[in-house]
Amino acid sequence: MTNVVLEGFDLVKRFGSTVALDGVGLAVGRGEAVAIMGPSGSGKSTLLHCLAGITRPDTGEVRLLGQRVDAMGERQRSALRRTRFGFVFQFGQLLPELPAEENVALPLMLGGVSRGEAVRRARGWFGPLGLGGMEGRRPGELSGGQAQRVAIARALVTRPAVVFADEPTGALDQTTGHDTMRLLVEATRGNDASLVVVTHDPQVARWCDRTVEVRDGRVLPGTGRGMAAGPYSGHDVQGHSGHDVQGRPGHDGPGSLTRILPGGNG
Ligand SMILES: Nc1ncnc2c1ncn2[C@@H]1O[C@H](COP(=O)(O)OP(=O)(O)O)[C@@H](O)[C@H]1O
Numbered sequence: 001m002t003n004v005v006l007e008g009f010d011l012v013k014r015f016g017s018t019v020a021l022d023g024v025g026l027a028v029g030r031g032e033a034v035a036i037m038g039p040s041g042s043g044k045s046t047l048l049h050c051l052a053g054i055t056r057p058d059t060g061e062v063r064l065l066g067q068r069v070d071a072m073g074e075r076q077r078s079a080l081r082r083t084r085f086g087f088v089f090q091f092g093q094l095l096p097e098l099p100a101e102e103n104v105a106l107p108l109m110l111g112g113v114s115r116g117e118a119v120r121r122a123r124g125w126f127g128p129l130g131l132g133g134m135e136g137r138r139p140g141e142l143s144g145g146q147a148q149r150v151a152i153a154r155a156l157v158t159r160p161a162v163v164f165a166d167e168p169t170g171a172l173d174q175t176t177g178h179d180t181m182r183l184l185v186e187a188t189r190g191n192d193a194s195l196v197v198v199t200h201d202p203q204v205a206r207w208c209d210r211t212v213e214v215r216d217g218r219v220l221p222g223t224g225r226g227m228a229a230g231p232y233s234g235h236d237v238q239g240h241s242g243h244d245v246q247g248r249p250g251h252d253g254p255g256s257l258t259r260i261l262p263g264g265n266g
């Protein structure tokens, strides 16, 4: 497979006597959206954390575009998470003191972009995500769905190769959850990023290209490595440079999001 962006091989992770991952393999294609499903405690979050370089597996390998993530030291993995990955968690984890636009700008500022430029780029995401006019609101002044859309903007603003989301709609009502999930899938796809999303909701999983079923630290046969045909097919990861594939102008804005997402207040 030439279009694999992220790949885990035979991942094992124990916590004391608990075997959280018991030999998991998973390949994620460029631009592919993969849903990870399974009962509570089956190892979904541990798998996501290993793939994202948050947790180091006991054995096995994780590769991003061929590069060994599991072999990197903490500093290098931290830099990788900041530059190549984006994250959306269940409760958004926005900083309550900062206006929404600064929450979105933060990953850019951490990467050395000036505050003014980072906020300018951050603002470009609000309209396409249906957040126009909310740039100055603090997280406490946003609804749950709005806060998650801010978190989606924050995850994408650095133009990551992969976005990881752990039950991003778990705290939302069903309708808001579905709207948010659709935006997450479309926004990652529209920006040429892959998506790995943990969810309990089969309705949510249908927005993705493929569902991987996890049970007791293992991936159910046939769900881990194959990649469904999808919009990522035919791309060549060797040509994936992360930041400059969108073309100009607008390389630092929300890319084709403006074409594929509705405006308005959603
Ligand atoms: N930091 C940890 N310390 C100890 N046990 C853990 C830790 N993280 C996860 N586990 C255990 O590993 C198993 C898988 O957990 P997790 O990956 O969080 O499952 P899921 O996300 O599918 O609910 C569970 O039995 C859980 O209790």
Ligand SMILES: [Mg+2]
Pocket (backbone or CB within 6 Å): 044, 045, 046, 166
């Ligand atoms: Mg979990």
